[in-house]
Amino acid sequence: MDVTRGLHLVRLDDAALLYLVGPLHLGLAPALHAAVEDLAISGVRQLVVDLEHVPELDDGGIAVLSAAAALTSAMGAPLQLRLGGGLGATVHGPVEIRALLGRAYPEAG
Numbered sequence: 328m329d330v331t332r333g334l335h336l337v338r339l340d341d342a343a344l345l346y347l348v349g350p351l352h353l354g355l356a357p358a359l360h361a362a363v364e365d366l367a368i369s370g371v372r373q374l375v376v377d378l379e380h381v382p383e384l385d386d387g388g389i390a391v392l393s394a395a396a397a398l399t400s401a402m403g404a405p406l407q408l409r410l411g412g413g414l415g416a417t418v419h420g421p422v423e424i425r426a427l428l429g430r431a432y433p434e435a436g
Contacts, residue, residue, distance in 0.1 A: 353387030393421035
């Protein structure tokens, strides 16, 4: 398991879990973006991003998650998103993720 300032990565074959702890602000966005790109390059076909322990996010967090959704969509695999309260969603692109995050984090954006 890799850990980078609140970003935890667990990889198993062609699947990966990115588990975030704490606020997802512009400061963590570059590390998250780099992790998603590295996973795509290395052949991950299923990506789950767990936001269960993310109390808030800003425009930078929304932007990087939107980019992740676009990248996974281009790979032919939807992004699996886990939200607080045990809610989950499968998103197929950046428009869907922005709408979902807008409902889950109304103070963002």
